[in-house]
Amino acid sequence: MLSKKTKYGLKALAYLAKVKDREPVQIAEIAKCENISQKFLESILLTLRRNGLLGSKKGKGGGYYLIKEPHEIHMTTVMRVLEGPIAMVPCVSLNFYEKCDDCPDEEECSVHKLMLQVRDSALDVYRNNTLADLL
Amino acid sequence: MLSKKTKYGLKALAYLAKVKDREPVQIAEIAKCENISQKFLESILLTLRRNGLLGSKKGKGGGYYLIKEPHEIHMTTVMRVLEGPIAMVPCVSLNFYEKCDDCPDEEECSVHKLMLQVRDSALDVYRNNTLADLL
DNA sequence: TCGATAATCTACCAAAACTATGGGATAAAA
DNA sequence: TTTTATCCCATAGTTTTGGTAGATTATCGA
Numbered sequence: 001m002l003s004k005k006t007k008y009g010l011k012a013l014a015y016l017a018k019v020k021d022r023e024p025v026q027i028a029e030i031a032k033c034e035n036i037s038q039k040f041l042e043s044i045l046l047t048l049r050r051n052g053l054l055g056s057k058k059g060k061g062g063g064y065y066l067i068k069e070p071h072e073i074h075m076t077t078v079m080r081v082l083e084g085p086i087a088m089v090p091c092v093s094l095n096f097y098e099k100c101d102d103c104p105d106e107e108e109c110s111v112h113k114l115m116l117q118v119r120d121s122a123l124d125v126y127r128n129n130t131l132a133d134l135l
Numbered sequence: 136m137l138s139k140k141t142k143y144g145l146k147a148l149a150y151l152a153k154v155k156d157r158e159p160v161q162i163a164e165i166a167k168c169e170n171i172s173q174k175f176l177e178s179i180l181l182t183l184r185r186n187g188l189l190g191s192k193k194g195k196g197g198g199y200y201l202i203k204e205p206h207e208i209h210m211t212t213v214m215r216v217l218e219g220p221i222a223m224v225p226c227v228s229l230n231f232y233e234k235c236d237d238c239p240d241e242e243e244c245s246v247h248k249l250m251l252q253v254r255d256s257a258l259d260v261y262r263n264n265t266l267a268d269l270l
Numbered sequence: 271t272c273g274a275t276a277a278t279c280t281a282c283c284a285a286a287a288c289t290a291t292g293g294g295a296t297a298a299a300a
Numbered sequence: 301t302t303t304t305a306t307c308c309c310a311t312a313g314t315t316t317t318g319g320t321a322g323a324t325t326a327t328c329g330a
Contacts, residue, residue: 001219001220001223001224002223002224002246002250003316003317003318004317004318004319005317005318007224007246010245010246010249011244011245011246014245024276026275026276026277027276027277028276034237035237036237037318037319037320039319039320039321040318040319040320042277042278043319045277046277046278046279049277056276056277056278057276057277057326057327058275058276058277058278058325058326058327058328059274059275059276059277059325059326059327059328060274060275060276060327060328060329061275061276061327061328061329062275062276062277062326062327062328063276063277064277075249084136085136088136088137089136089137089142102169102170102171109146110145110146110149110269110270111137111142111145111146111269113268113269114145114210114260114264114269115137117260117264118257118260118261121256121257121259121260122253122256122257124256125249125252125253125256126253129249129252133248134245134246134248134249135245138287138288138289139288139289139290140288140289159305161304161305161306162305162306163305172289172290172291174290174291174292175289175290175291177306177307178290178308180306181306181307181308184306191305191306191307192298192305192306193296193297193298193299193304193305193306193307194297194298194299194300194303194304194305194306195298195299195300195303195304195305196298196299196304196305197297197298197299197304197305197306198305198306199306
């Protein structure tokens with residue numbers, strides 16, 4: 001299941017992508033328009049900023065804004081930042097690889113075989129979608 | 136992330152698929168060979184049986200066995216039984232559809248658009264894999 | 271320089287989900 | 301009737317999720 005964090009984060013990014021001239025938008029505005037708990041959204045936008053997807057401006061007239069153009073923001077990046085690994089098991093993860101402690105032989109593992117395919121197909125979707133494609 | 140339940144369930148099914156003549160195999164044997172907590176595996180096999188994927192036999196010489204041939208068991212079925220919906224959001228689920236309470240218009244939702252593609256690609260993998268393909 | 275505004279940061283909390291474990295009931299075979 | 305092994309219910313421990321509260325810091329306009 002997709003976490004609310006990712007869902008809200010995606011919606012917020014899409015919202016910001018529609019804003020003209022990359023003007024800063026306040027958390028409160030996004031939260032209201034997208035029906036998201038403001039405090040929760042606050043923490044989500046913060047992690048998006050920390051990961052280089054958003055810029056922010058404090059004080060009056062401040063808010064969050066996209067740093068790059070929507071077509072430059074790939075879903076692989078967004079998903080990894082918000083949801084974590086794209087793979088469903090660590091042993092098939094490109095960026096977060098980890099060996100299973102129960103598997104003696106990875107090559108023989110039936111789960112491994114299946115999940116490799118699932119990862120590749122998901123990756124294919126995320127690589128072929130930018131933020132611009134979602135609008 | 137794939138739950139341990141699904142992971143163990145898949146491993147157990149694969150184990151049973153290798154058994155000749157569909158002889159009953161005891162929980163203890165599967166648990167030992169696949170490094171799974173026996174009690175946990177017990178409950179997993181039970182749900183697989185309740186969902187028509189396994190048969191069981193009590194008493195001496197008893198155990199669990201496949202009801203169908205491995206090539207007849209599709210991953211779509213297995214995943215839905217063990218992991219639940221294949222879709223990452225209820226609003227794009229074929230078997231467990233549910234409207235998002237925050238989305239005013241499903242057609243306009245950026246998350247919806249993306250997750251439809253992810254669902255379709257995952258479904259494609261699961262439909263093209265049977266238990267036999269994992270061995 | 272002051273006050274209003276709005277992001278930032280830290281900490282915390284409750285509920286749900288996940289990963290088991292325990293103990294007894296039930297059924298089949300020897 | 302004893303042994304074997306599944307069936308079933310209850311529950312405990314941990315992690316994740318979703319959300320709150322409140323103090324702090326930076327910026328702008330007057």
